[in-house]
Amino acid sequence: MGDRFFEEGMKLEAIDPLNLGNICVATVHKVLLDGYLMVGIDATTSTSGSNLFCYHASSHAILPIDFCKKNSITLTVPRGYDAQTFTWETYLKDTKAEAAPARLFNTDYPGHGFSPNLKLEAVDLMEPRLVCVATVKRCVGRLLLIHFDGWDDEFDQWIDHQSPDIYPAGWCELVGYQLQLPPGTVHLAENQVVRNKKTKPFVYRRKKKRRVFRKRISQDPKSHQENQLAGDTNTTTNDSQSPCPAAPLVQLKAEPEEREIVRVQVKVEEIETLINPPDQPQKVSQCEVKQEKAEQMIQSGHQVPEQSPLAGMIHQTAEKRETAENGGEHKGQAERS
Structure with missing residues (x-):
């Protein structure tokens, strides 16, 4: 510098x-x-x-x-x-x-391809969200005078030829951004679209009569079935006379009748039952077991081995216990009688 x-x-x-x-x-x-x-x-x-x-x-x-x-x-x-x-x-x-x-100053002019009357799309720097249809009005060195189509000259803008705010024609359509058309061209475009539309030929069609079915609930199911059968016969006769095919009939379902609910009183009785405790298992003495074994051996013909003096004493005490228990039972029966 x-x-x-x-x-x-x-x-x-x-x-x-x-x-x-x-x-x-x-x-x-x-x-x-x-x-x-x-x-x-x-x-x-x-x-x-x-x-x-x-x-x-x-x-x-x-x-x-x-x-x-x-x-x-x-x-x-x-x-x-x-x-x-x-x-x-x-x-x-x-x-x-x-x-x-x-x-x-930065007035270097390397040359560019812009020339007056070229069409492009430019950002309105006073409203940067708007991209409008524009025309290059003048080229002075690096500067371009941009004119927005359909607007007065007082809205023109001086910008640099390398500005990121100018785009080629069709840029908005390419990226999917809304392009601001010049005032008055919107109505022309709509009229052109309307002219290009073809009118459909008029076709006369006979209107079909609509049948109205009312939902009817009869108390007697037999009468309801009879009415339904009569209606089916009428429709079949009418369909045979009319040239147009009849649509399938839709049978209406009858709503179920309400039934009365009767209250039933249930009497609940409580019964007390006594549950006896399980009997205590009786203790079996060793002498009784030995005596039973000896009896089984005698019955089968085998000799019973001699018992030791200690076994004899045990046998005697067992017999005494049995006699005492039998005597107690006899006394209890006599008292009860």
Whole structure:
């Protein structure tokens, strides 16, 4: 960028960000870091700084002085000056300011394929959600003057030829985005669609009489069946006379009759039953077991082995217990009797 850079108070020409179709007289009010500038439009006066805009030094929106004069573009001048008689020499003397050097601006023109009257699709930078049908109105160096079809010239916008806000014709249809058509063309398109539609030939069709079936519940099921049979015979005779085939009849189901529910009282009686505890198993002595074995051996003809004195004592005690128990039972029977 050379030895000198933009300084405060330097004069230049800039695109008005609030009216992108106008190029105005502007002033550098502040130099920021990384090549950014705070630029103000001289045609607007504000002490609060609300008329300042941030541009980068390489932006296409800032231009050297006399750019509009060289390219036959109307320059928006400050108040008190006439656009027809305005000159930068007198304005710099009146404001005691210095013009920004032309080498600081990005005015390189590598060439592009745009030319006037080309159709494209462009974003309305004042309403960035809208993509409209547009036409290239002028080509000045890197700048393109975009005109939105169907709108006045005051809505035109200056943009760079490498701007990401311009697209080829058919881009919206390709990506599925809504394209804003020019005013008045919507009705023409609708009329064209209506003309292309073919009218269907009129075909006369005989209307069929609709039969209304009423749901009828009879108390007597026999009469209901008789009525149904009579209706079936009538329909068969009518169908035989009419040339059109009859639709199948739908038999209506009779609703079930309501039956009375009688309450039944159930008497519940409780019976107490005594449950005796299980009998305790009787203990069988060892002597009784041995005696039974001996008797079995005698019956079978085998000899019974001699018992030891201890076995004899056990046998005697067992006999005494049996006699005592038998005597107790006899006493109990005598007392009961």
